[in-house]
Amino acid sequence: MFPTPDADVRARLLNADGSEAEISGNGTRCVAAYIVAEQPRERVLIRTGAGLKTCTLTSHSGHYYEFETAMGEPQIGDEFAIKLAFGQATGTPVSMGNPHFVVFMESFAPGWQAEAAEIGSHHDFKHGTNVEFVVIRDRNNVEVRFFERGVGETQSSGTGSCASAVASIHAKHAASPVHVHAPGGTQIVRWDDQVFLRGSAHLICRGEFFAEI
Numbered sequence: 001m002f003p004t005p006d007a008d009v010r011a012r013l014l015n016a017d018g019s020e021a022e023i024s025g026n027g028t029r030c031v032a033a034y035i036v037a038e039q040p041r042e043r044v045l046i047r048t049g050a051g052l053k054t055c056t057l058t059s060h061s062g063h064y065y066e067f068e069t070a071m072g073e074p075q076i077g078d079e080f081a082i083k084l085a086f087g088q089a090t091g092t093p094v095s096m097g098n099p100h101f102v103v104f105m106e107s108f109a110p111g112w113q114a115e116a117a118e119i120g121s122h123h124d125f126k127h128g129t130n131v132e133f134v135v136i137r138d139r140n141n142v143e144v145r146f147f148e149r150g151v152g153e154t155q156s157s158g159t160g161s162c163a164s165a166v167a168s169i170h171a172k173h174a175a176s177p178v179h180v181h182a183p184g185g186t187q188i189v190r191w192d193d194q195v196f197l198r199g200s201a202h203l204i205c206r207g208e209f210f211a212e213i
Contacts, residue, residue, distance in 0.1 A: 007047035008035060015150030022098040023050035025071060025158015025197050032057075033065040033201035050097025063203040071096060071159070071195040074166045082124050089119055091131075092167040096195070098149075099129040100163035104173065108133060108145055116147035130157070132164045136173045143181045156184030158197055165189035 004010045011031045013021045032044040032055035044055045059066040077093035091103040101119055116131040131147040144164045146157040161180040168174035169191055177190035187199040
């Protein structure tokens, strides 16, 4: 992380497999928490691979922080089906600066990870895609499972929460704001002129590394 002329910091995200992603909603919020802990402020401007994001501090207690991040305007494609080894999956493509494929279902079947992995690496997605399986609970609550590029199953995803909420609202299954429930916790997504993501960050440790010059 380092400052840029138009931002407090520039952040790069590296996945578990070493590949670089355009953006992480949760990761961007964690960067904001680190910056605020070092230099207290109400807003943090972060330059990501998907553009400039503004994180606004909404609450703070000790090492716990909550931010609402302006995530930009989503790009939504038409719903389409792709053929899989044992059937097909129908979903909605959504870009939050990174690609997502949102699939609505009645419940999460055992072994859903294998289906999500096949979708994520399907040839219809030139650069791969993040996959969200979404169960609608009511007009303002959805439950989601995430399978992300370069990582696999994750307990939470900021951009995945945004994509899930946007697809749900677009399909008239839900209305803003949407509470997105996942194994890793709940985030709130509202969609006005752009998408806003509200969630927490907890600073749990601090580290240093040394490089030869």
